[in-house]
Amino acid sequence: MRPKCSAIWTYFNEVDDQTVRCNLCNQTYSRKGRGTSGLRSHLQSRHKTEYTEYEKCDAASKKAEVEKKRKCTEETSLQLVKRQVTLQESLMKHQCWDSSHEKSRELDKLICEMIALQDLPFNFIEGIGFRRFVQAAQPKYDLKKRQYYTSHLCNYVYPKLYEKIKNLIKDLEYVSFTTDIWTEPGAGVSLLSFTVHGINDGFKRVSLLLKCVTLEERHTGDLVAQKLDEILEEWDIPRQKLHAMVRDGGSNMKRAARISQIDDIDCTLHQLQLCVRSALASNEHFSTLLAKCKQIATHFNHSITGQKELNA
CATH class of the missing domain: 3.30.420.40 (ATPase, nucleotide binding domain)
Structure with a gap:
């Protein structure tokens, strides 16, 4: 049997599938339709006081049910909103800036300037150490491949630098x-x-x-x-x-x-260098001494044991 949810069953007991008994008058009634409308009619016509109590109890029960459903709906909606906000925040946290983002373009420029000013090879930006540093410093920045910075330097930075240098030469x-x-x-x-x-x-x-x-x-x-x-x-x-x-x-x-x-x-310095070399080569005794010095320096430069003995 299914559980009885209506308050009417406070006043009736089910004898079998087709019959119920009133707890107040102990009278048995047939219930072929298996509904509760006949039970309410009996209670209203034979037991008016109990019927009034039933109506109050039934109204309170329906109100509580409606309130319960409303709260469940609100809680479910709130949980859904919270879950969506959390998901959105999580995605935004790991979402990199677009290439057109102002901060991304500024960092692109700074990296290109760093490569140019320090005469770095382009594969420097592909190194694991530099990539880990950028990821830790600014997770939202999408570090591009070397081809991007090569193109950026040649097509964007170089023309500006070219015009600036031309103006310096004109002065x-x-x-x-x-x-x-x-x-x-x-x-x-x-x-x-x-x-x-x-x-x-x-x-x-x-x-x-x-x-x-x-x-x-x-x-x-x-x-x-x-x-x-x-x-x-x-x-x-x-x-x-x-x-x-x-x-x-x-x-x-x-x-x-x-x-x-x-x-x-x-070039004056080049001429001086040639003069010094010629002077050294023209003196036989100095050339012999210089050759011996080179042999000594070469020996200690290639011998770890010799370096330790010399330091001692």
Whole structure:
């Protein structure tokens, strides 16, 4: 049998599926429809006092049921809202800024400037140490791949820096430049540098490294002259503004200056270095002494045991 929820069953007992007995008059009634309307009619016609109590009890029971349902609905809605807010906050906490976010763009710029100012390799930003640091410092920042910063530097930072340097050069009445060729062992390439020097109106020295290009062919004077002309054209430096080109004593550099019709002079420091080397090589006794010193230094540099004995 199902549990009896109506207050009417306070006054009746169920004998079987089709019959009930009144607790007040002990009379038995048939209940074919299995409803409670016949029971309420009996109570109303035969037991008016008890029927009034039943109505009060039934009204109170219905009111309590409605209130219970209302509270359950409110609690369920509140719990749902709380759960949604918590979920939203959790997602927002782990959601990275969009690339167009003001703070994200500022950090992109600072990282690019850091790479340029400290002459760092682009793969520095892919290092686990740097990525852990950025994640701890600002979890909302999405650290991009190296290709992004390479493109950002070339397409955004470089044009601005280029215009600023051109304005600095325009403020110089005359400029001289130094140039040299050297081989980079790590990259296995030869490089030609071009650095401009001048004094501005405030009588302050200005020194700007404008270009460093690779030389894949033989380092002939014609090739060097071609590269120098391209650099002057790229930076819009008129020839009448050139004072002199400082170079080493290489024949190719001298020929490049003649082809480009640029006044050139030898580098004083380079000339001094050549003089010192020549003087050392011309003295037989000093050369022998220098060779012995090199042997001693090489021995201790390659021997851990020798270093310990020397320190002792």
